[in-house]
Amino acid sequence: MIDDKMEKIVSLCKRRGFIYPACEIYGGFANSYSFGPYGAQLKKNIKDIWWKMFVEDRSDIIGLDGPIMLHPKAWQASGHTEGFNDALVDCKKCQRRFRADHLIENAVGVDLEGDIPGLNKVIKDNNVKCPECAGQDWTEVRTMNMMFQTEMNGIDEPVYLRPETAGAIFVEFKSVLDSMRVKLPFGIAQIGKAFRNEIVARNFIFRVREFEQMEIEYFFNPEEDWETMFSSWLEKQKNFTRALGISGKNIREYEHPQAKLSHYSKKTIDIEYNFPFGHSELFGLAHRGDFDLTAHSKASGQSLEYLDPESGKKFTPHVLEPTFGVERALLAALCEAYTEEEVDTDKRVVLKFPKQIAPVKVAVFPLLKNKPKLVEKATEVFDLLKGKFTCEFDDNGNVGKRYRRQDEIGTPYCVTVDFDTLEKDNTVTVRDRDTMEQERVKIEELSEFFDKKFSQ
Ligand SMILES: [Zn+2]
Numbered sequence: 001m002i003d004d005k006m007e008k009i010v011s012l013c014k015r016r017g018f019i020y021p022a023c024e025i026y027g028g029f030a031n032s033y034s035f036g037p038y039g040a041q042l043k044k045n046i047k048d049i050w051w052k053m054f055v056e057d058r059s060d061i062i063g064l065d066g067p068i069m070l071h072p073k074a075w076q077a078s079g080h081t082e083g084f085n086d087a088l089v090d091c092k093k094c095q096r097r098f099r100a101d102h103l104i105e106n107a108v109g110v111d112l113e114g115d116i117p118g119l120n121k122v123i124k125d126n127n128v129k130c131p132e133c134a135g136q137d138w139t140e141v142r143t144m145n146m147m148f149q150t151e152m153n154g155i156d157e158p159v160y161l162r163p164e165t166a167g168a169i170f171v172e173f174k175s176v177l178d179s180m181r182v183k184l185p186f187g188i189a190q191i192g193k194a195f196r197n198e199i200v201a202r203n204f205i206f207r208v209r210e211f212e213q214m215e216i217e218y219f220f221n222p223e224e225d226w227e228t229m230f231s232s233w234l235e236k237q238k239n240f241t242r243a244l245g246i247s248g249k250n251i252r253e254y255e256h257p258q259a260k261l262s263h264y265s266k267k268t269i270d271i272e273y274n275f276p277f278g279h280s281e282l283f284g285l286a287h288r289g290d291f292d293l294t295a296h297s298k299a300s301g302q303s304l305e306y307l308d309p310e311s312g313k314k315f316t317p318h319v320l321e322p323t324f325g326v327e328r329a330l331l332a333a334l335c336e337a338y339t340e341e342e343v344d345t346d347k348r349v350v351l352k353f354p355k356q357i358a359p360v361k362v363a364v365f366p367l368l369k370n371k372p373k374l375v376e377k378a379t380e381v382f383d384l385l386k387g388k389f390t391c392e393f394d395d396n397g398n399v400g401k402r403y404r405r406q407d408e409i410g411t412p413y414c415v416t417v418d419f420d421t422l423e424k425d426n427t428v429t430v431r432d433r434d435t436m437e438q439e440r441v442k443i444e445e446l447s448e449f450f451d452k453k454f455s456q
Contacts, residue, residue: 006276009338010204012349016408018042018334019205031200032208038409039330041359041390043212046329047191049243049356050214054189054236061187061216062180066168068193072157074171075147077299078292084163085143086198087119093135099199100141103128113260116141146196148209161195166321169217170292173304184306184317185220185229191326203277205327212326217292219317221308226287226318230267233322237271237283240324244333245354250274254281264291273332282332283324290316333357337410343436351410352434355454360411361389362450365402367418369395378417381428381443385415389450407433413453415446 013019017036023029035043055063075081087100100123101113107128112118119141122128127136147160162168169188176188191214200207220229234253241251256268266287273282293316297304305314337351355361362385366378375395382393392411394402399416406414416429420440427440430449441449 005335005338006204008349009276009334012338012351012408013039013334016405030209031202032210033205038359042333042353042357043326043330045357045359046244046333047212047214047326050240050324051189051191053240053243054187054214054216058187060185061189061218062176062182064169064172064176064188064190065192066165066172066190068162068195069150069152069159070162070167070171072155072159073299074167074296075160077295078167078170079295080147080160080163080167081145084146086146087114087116087141088144088199089119089123089141090139091130091133091135092137092139094130094133096130096132097199098131102199102201103131106131116143144197146198148195148197163196164194164323165190165192165213165215166217166292166323169215170296170304173219173293173296174302177306183309185218185224187216187218189214189216191215203275203280205331206275206277206280208327214324214326214329216322217288218320218322219306220320222290222315222318226266226320230285230287230320233285233320234269234271237285237322237324240329241271241273241282241332243354244329244336244357245352246273246332246336250332250336251282252279254279262288262291264289273328273335275332275335281325282328283322286321286323288319288321290318292319293317348404348407350407350433353410353412355412355456358410358412359390360392360406360409361413361454363392363394363402363406363411363414365393365399365414365416366395367399367416373422374417374419377421381415381417381446384443385446385450388447389454403431413450 016038018039020034020036021028022032022034055061088097089100089103090097100119104119104122105111108122108126110122112122123138129136147163149158149160152159169190176182192212193210194213195210198207198209200209218233220226238251250273252272254270254272261268266289268284268286270281271283272279293304304316306317307314333353337353339350339352341348341350364378364382366374368374382391385391403414412433414431418429421428427442429438430441431438
């Protein structure tokens, strides 16, 4: 039943142009996906809301757009070149590759992340079976760096695609201090792609090797009360889940136990969403201390200290890192919006997105495709609205079918031009996605009508 829901969402996403398995004409490629027209728009809307909420609407956060390939020394300084590893193990019988810690956690229920001898021992002692072929013959567990490596003309050492967006924020900290009038506490925000060469379990777009992050590094004076700031950030992250239409009952917090925290972190909390495949991380919030700035300062030989204008003291700020996965936000919004309803013995599938993230805001139809006057009037209405709202014109099939299609896309309103429009009072039918109620609105009042609806 639960997997069923996920399957239905995957199939709807493909059928309706949200998300396609990438490179299908070549048989698909390595669990990667392309965002189709509605998926691309939905993704953009989610990022726009985030950017508005966390950058444009705040005076203490500024934006940045750093490169995907940083100086190789940056990844050495942050510890990624040395330590950003997964422990892998291969089944000798079916040749499938697994993350050793996940394999053991699922088979034996112990968490041994990062402990290579421990992982090898547990696999042998428990005769762990391969989940795919039930074989019990394993290679030794070994580590593999998760960064994608490439080369660049004129650079002697390997260059990496960033495994997280945060790197550039720390690297450009000095440039920001030198060019902007920032005062602690302040944040630097960035949206962009990141790349991790991970072993990927098949959970649609939940974990992909090429993904997008929305991240903030929020710098503060270490003498300040970080716990209050931490709680307030957690609250803001939850506010963002509400903007995606996610109900509080599907959200829970998972605090990383002290023993598993990085040595520099005082606290890390994941915000988990109740996906059809179980509670899994949606967003994260971590206290990173001064680890990154100190490491980059040491490696670059440049001071990354902040001069407090009031006290005249110089110090390295500490940082809180709220991080948001774009694909996960989008997947959670899809799961939450997906609704099946009985309508007159028929089943209706509808994506009940909040209006702000819906990829299409208004669909415009002529009642009949073969009546030029209706089509002409509907085109007029479409032209009237399209500059203001994301609109779609549809004259395929009958009106009932068009409604069903727009329901599956999650379009909040459909406008139909019919014979009454032409012959009577210049009004159109506006149909509400959620209530399916219809009302007649004068064409000259439509724009204002939707202004009100979309500001609610
Ligand atoms: Zn196997």
